[in-house]
Structures are given as C-alpha cells and as structure tokens.
Amino acid sequence: MAEQSVPLLLVVSLAIVMALLFLVLSYVLGPKNASALKSTSYECGIPARSSVQIRFFVRFFLVALLFLLFDLEAVFLYPWAILYRGFVEAGRAGFALGEMGAFVSILVVGFVYVWKKGGLEWQ
C-alpha cells in the first residue's frame, strides 16, 4: 500500500510546491501600484451598488428547504426503479413495492403536514 501511494504523494507535493511557487513569485515580481479604484470589488465591470449582505424574506428559506427535501427524496426512486426488475424476476415484486410504498407514504404524511401547517402559503 505504501508503494502505491508514492506517485500520489509526489503529485500532491508537486502541486503544493507549484502553487506556492507561483504565489510567491507573483508577489515578489509583480508591480505594486495600489489605487482606490483597484481595491473596489469587481462585479462584471459594473460598480457595486450596495452591500452583498442584504436581507432575504425568510419564506425563501422555507421554500428552498422544502424543495430540497422532496427533490432529494424523489431521487431515491431512481435506484429503486432500476433494481425493481431484479425483484420481479426473483418473485419478490410485492416486497419491493411495499417497501417503496412505505417510504412514499411517510413522504406523503410529511407533505400533508407541511401543507396543513401553511408551509406552502406565501403569506
């Protein structure tokens, strides 16, 4: 295992050395003409209009969270769908379907809860 890691270690150390080298070089060799214009933040060439730390309406957060939740849960359907044929061939389609049924019904309860509690309303 140690022998296998030698090339990997070489690459990593080379990468670190190169990165540091260029940072130091550009720091040492580069011209330094500081001006007020240079220290302003760059936003596609347009002067920055206000602070970036503005307030968001908290509802955005909730909607994003719920989207993430249900979207991610839906992703679990794909591997199940791929494996489902194997279950059918093994004569265990009912089991696989039941498992997914349980999963989805838990999801539905969560969805109903969110809906009933007003999590989907904007105001």
Added chain:
Amino acid sequence: MTNVAGMDLATQLSALLPYLVLAAGGLLVMLVDAFVKSLRKEHLSMLSLLVLLGVAVANFTGSMSLSDRTLLGGMVVNDQYSWFFNMLFVAVALLTVTFASGLYDRDGHYRAEFYPLVLFATLGMMLLVAATDLMTLFLALETMSLSVYVLVAGNRGSLRSSEAGFKYLIMGAFASAFLLMGMALLYGETGGTSYAMIGDTIAGMNSASLLLKLATGLILIGFGFKIAMVPFHMWTPDVYEGAPCYVTGFMATGVKAAAVAALLRFAWLTLPVLADVWFPVLMVLAVVTMTYGNLVALSQNSIKRMLAYSSIAHAGYLLMGVLAYLQTGRDIGVATRAEEVGVAAGGAVLFYLVGYALMNLGAFGIVTYLSKDRKHEADTIDGYAGLAQKRPVAAASLAVFLFSLAGIPPTVGFVGKFYIFDAVVKADLLPLAIWGVVNSLLSVYYYLRVIMTMYMKPAEDDSYSGGSWETVFAAGVLALMVLMLGVMPGTLSQLARNTFKFMAY
C-alpha cells in the same frame, strides 16, 4: 411468498413491532396536530403517552417470546440487548413528555411539534442500539440527532436556545462526518457494512491494518461527541444550558445511553483493534473527561450548567467500564477470565446507564417542576434557597437525585459506581479505579452545595415555587426507585449482566 434471510416477512414485522408502532405513532401525532384543530393541545401529550405505552407493551410481549434474531437481512437485530435499551428509552421518553406537558400547561402555550420529535428521537435511539449494520447505525444516529437538534432549539424566541440548537447542529454534523469517514474506511478495509462481515474480517486478521486503526479511531470520535467525552465535549455546557430543561434531561439520559450502548456493541465488534490500538488513548481520555467535568462543575452557578459538567464527568465513569471490557482483549492475564471480567464490566455499564437515567432525569424533572414558564427556568442555584420549607417533596427528591449523582449510599448512583469500580479492579486497572473514587469525592462538593442551599438557607422572595403535580409525582416515584435500587440492586444488576452476556459472549 417473500422470504428475506430465511424468515418470512410476517415474523420479521412482528419482531419489529415496537419500532413500527413508534414510527406510525409519531406520524399519527403529526397528522392529528395538523388536522384536528378543535382538539386541545393537551391531548397530543396524552396521545404521545399512549403511543409510548403501546411501544412498551409491544416490546415487552414481542421480545420475550423471541430469541436473538437478525432481521431485515442483517440490518437490525432483535436481542436482549436491544430489548433492554428499548425499555429504558421508552421510560425516558414517557417521563420527558410528562415533564414537558406540565411546563407547557403553566406556560399556556403548547409546542405541538415537540411530541412527534420526541417520538422520532426515541425511535432513533432504539434503532441505534439494535443496529447491526453501519448503514442502520448511521441512519438511526441521524434520526435521533436531527430530532434532538430541533428539540434543543425548541424555546422559540430565546436566543440562548437558538444558539444551543445551532451549536449542536454544527458540532453534530462535524461528528457525523468523522463517523462517516470511519465507516467508509471500515467498509474499504473489510468489504462490507454488516457487523457480521466486519467481525469475520477482523477475526481473520493477524494484526490490525493501518486503515482499520484509523477507521475505528474515527468512529470512536463520532461516538465521543455524542457521549460528551473530552476533548469533544465543547458543545455540552452551552447546549445543555440553552435547551429547554426537559429536553436537556432527555439528551443527558436518552441520547447518552443510546450512544454508550451503540459504542459498547461496536467495542464488542472491533474488540481486538480497540484493545490493541486505542486502549491507552481511551484511558487517558477517560481520566481527563471525569477530572475536567468535576473540576469545572465546582464553580458553576447555573444548575443546568452544573449538571452538564457532571454529565461530562459521568461520561468518564462510563468510559471506565468500557475500558474494563476492552482490557479483556488486551491483557493476557485478564484474557484468561475474559468472560467474567467482560460481563462484570458490560453489566456495570448497563446498570449505570439505567441508574443514571433515573437520577439525572429526576433532577431535570425537578428543575422543570420549579420553572415558572419556558422563559423563566429554575436555573440559578441561589433560587433554590429555602426550597425545603416551601416544597418539601421536591426538595427531598432533588436531594436524593443529587446524593445519587454524587454516589452516596443508599442510592443507585452508589451501587452503579461500585459495580463499575469493581469491574475496573477485576480488570487489573487499580489506578484507574482509585482515580475514579477520588473524582467521586471531588464531585460531592458541588452536589452538596445545592442541597445546602435548599435546606440551610432561608427562602427569599424570588425563590422558585413550583408547578404541576404530575411532574413532582413522577419525580417522587423516580426518587423512590433511586433509593430502592440502591438497597436492592440485585434483580436489575443480574438482568444487566445477563443482557450483556448474551450480546457479547
């Protein structure tokens, strides 16, 4: 028609009944909360209590008729070990719900989401102990942790509570990352996630490989966070103080017991590696953990913070028991009587966890009882002045719990510590046992300070006065149990030893 691991689905499901009842019950409470608007919120707590009682009955009737069973293709196991802890967790959850409802009553404002969260956290704890696959272990840990993160932040409007929740979430995510990395390495080294496969691979090895050492170390760190082991304890005081007091009690007893129980099963699984590599490290950490917890607790003025540091110190005592067990895989002299020492050590840890749950939950129950509402908790120790005259039952119960935490006979805390030190001595670790006794002596000071305040100082106008009867009733029953188990520990101790014996040997 469906055959999973040689057992038909119906049998498996009936063996899983406690978990199913709890999961369905949690969902039911959620739905009732969302739909039945006319229902008074008090009924949610009744419903939760009913669900928990149902789980207790299902656990009691189900597991007694079943022997050790690996279920769902090796994902969970239904053995006496999981049965034992299921009972403990259900009891802890029952008491937590009772305490919380009393405070909500006084507050006049129910937090309905508390109930399903407690139920789901309990489900996570139960599965954490029953897990025999790294996947289940992680899922259970997250089910428990995620619910508890929200519970900690349950005092909406209180900055401290939000801060505590946030802190716990960040630190918990950190701990999960360590745990996951360890699991990934363990999988890489053994080629499987099931305990059976990991155990076989480790047994077939002559000496532990570097990856295996690293993997077990990372997993130990993950557990270390959950049981508040130094140096992974940083979150404990702030979180325990910020969380609502009934949630703190739930965390200090339930979450800690679940993590220690899972750690013990993991220690059994990877005994050769842990004993070989991590024993010295764990020994140093155990010593530092109890010493640090006790020393810092000396100067606390908030009772929740004091109990938080005491909880760190108790993590140290529990680790001593785990160390005594690990010694059976390390020391050649001890290995000749491995089963005797191992059963003594494991049984002591199990007994201590039950005793600790009783006394600590009771102490937090009294804190909850004395709190005026959720915003004004009975936190500063000065406020306990003169409690003995004002609320004799509450003061006496709290005194019993604190005596027990300090390890003074005739309480369960004394017997628990005795078993642990006894196991440690049996494992030829005498210096460790002596250090444990010194620490217990040290801890007497800060526990007695509260008792002194309650009994020796006159009541003041702003002293705490108390609340609903069911809380103090439950706490009183707990105090009686603490005393009873201190006098007659035999049955429980025997059960704990047998439980560990069936799991490990």
